[in-house]
Amino acid sequence: xxxxxxxxxxxxxxxxxxxxxxxxxxxxxxxxxxxxxxxxxxxxxxxxxxxxxxxxxxxxxxxxxxxxxxxxxxxxxxxxxxxxxxxxxxxxxxxxxxxxxxxxxxxxxxxxxxxxxxxxxxxxxxxxxxxxxxxxxxxxxxxxxxxx
Amino acid sequence: xxxxxxxxxxxxxxxxxxxxxxxxxxxxxxxxxxxxxxxxxxxxxxxxxxxxxxxxxxxxxxxxxxxxxxxxxxxxxx
Numbered sequence: 331x332x333x334x335x336x337x338x339x340x341x342x343x344x345x346x347x348x349x350x351x352x353x354x355x356x357x358x359x360x361x362x363x364x365x366x367x368x369x370x371x372x373x374x375x376x377x378x379x380x381x382x383x384x385x386x387x388x389x390x391x392x393x394x395x396x397x398x399x400x401x402x403x404x405x406x407x408x409x410x411x412x413x414x415x416x417x418x419x420x421x422x423x424x425x426x427x428x429x430x431x432x433x434x435x436x437x438x439x440x441x442x443x444x445x446x447x448x449x450x451x452x453x454x455x456x457x458x459x460x461x462x463x464x465x466x467x468x469x470x471x472x473x474x475x476x477x478x
Numbered sequence: 479x480x481x482x483x484x485x486x487x488x489x490x491x492x493x494x495x496x497x498x499x500x501x502x503x504x505x506x507x508x509x510x511x512x513x514x515x516x517x518x519x520x521x522x523x524x525x526x527x528x529x530x531x532x533x534x535x536x537x538x539x540x541x542x543x544x545x546x547x548x549x550x551x552x553x554x555x556x
Contacts, residue, residue, distance in 0.1 A: 349502065412507060421506030422497055428539030450506075454513035 332372075339368040339417045347413040356409050359399045364414035367392035371418060381445065385418050386452040392418075393460025400464075407464065415453055420446035496542060503538055505531035 343364035347357045371388030375381060396410035423446030430439035508531035516524030 346502075412511075415510065416507065419506030419510050421501060421504035424506065424509065424535050425497065425500065425504050425538060425542075428535050429543060432539055432543035447509075450509045450513050453510050454517055457510075457514055458517050 335372070336365050336369050340365040343413050343416055346416045350413060352409050352413060353405065356399070356403060356405055359403065360396075360410045360413045363392050363395035363399060363410050364417060366395055367414055368417050382448050382452050385420075385449045386456045388418050389415050389453040389456035390460055393457045394463065397460060397464035397467075407461070411457055411460075415457070418449075418453055420449040423449065500538060500542070503534070505534045508534070 340361045344357055344361040347360050352360060367388040370391045371384045374384035374387045378384065392414035393407075393411055396407040396414060399405075399410050400407035423442050427439045427443030427446060430436070430442065508527060512524050512527035512531055514524075515521075515527060
């Protein structure tokens with residue numbers, strides 16, 4: 331587990347946040363959310379040796395932190411989540427699979443590409459789950475204010 | 479895309495450099511967003527984003543692979 335990669339993840343997320351035209355006051359917070367998600371990903375990957383579940387856990391942490399920062403900064407949660415999941419998304423796997431298809435190395439292409447698709451599904455479902463967690467919290471808040 | 483990959487490939491012959499330089503083009507976030515849309519019920523949006531992402535990935539791989547093959551053809555294999 332190389333802890334210095336957290337710093338690299340933070341720098342890359344800040345760069346992608348600038349690339350995606352994120353508002354200036356949200357750039358550093360999205361970097362913090364993504365770095366925390368990468369930290370959780372590292373923990374789960376080294377302890378469980380499962381890339382897919384580690385991506386799920388990391389993306390879930392990114393989504394929760396995005397919801398919290400969205401409440402704090404009064405911005406939509408998407409602007410924290412989209413740069414935050416950049417280090418987790420399987421862009422490399424997808425490119426590698428396509429390159430292996432062109433090199434007629436079909437077995438490796440299928441194994442790498444299928445893992446990339448599974449990681450993408452895991453990240454997408456983690457983001458959906460964190461969004462619904464935020465929605466449940468909001469509804470409970472509303473119910474509490476009505477019953478008072 | 480081909481020219482970008484060619485520049486970086488001719489500069490330093492390292493596979494990791496190609497991947498690092500190609501990272502802003504690779505549709506990882508696009509695929510994740512497509513699957514997110516599909517899970518939350520917007521199937522038309524999800525499918526169109528997914529097909530776009532797959533076409534972009536194929537285009538990137540074709541660009542890089544073509545340059546790799548040209549280089550192999552000229553130098554006759556490394």
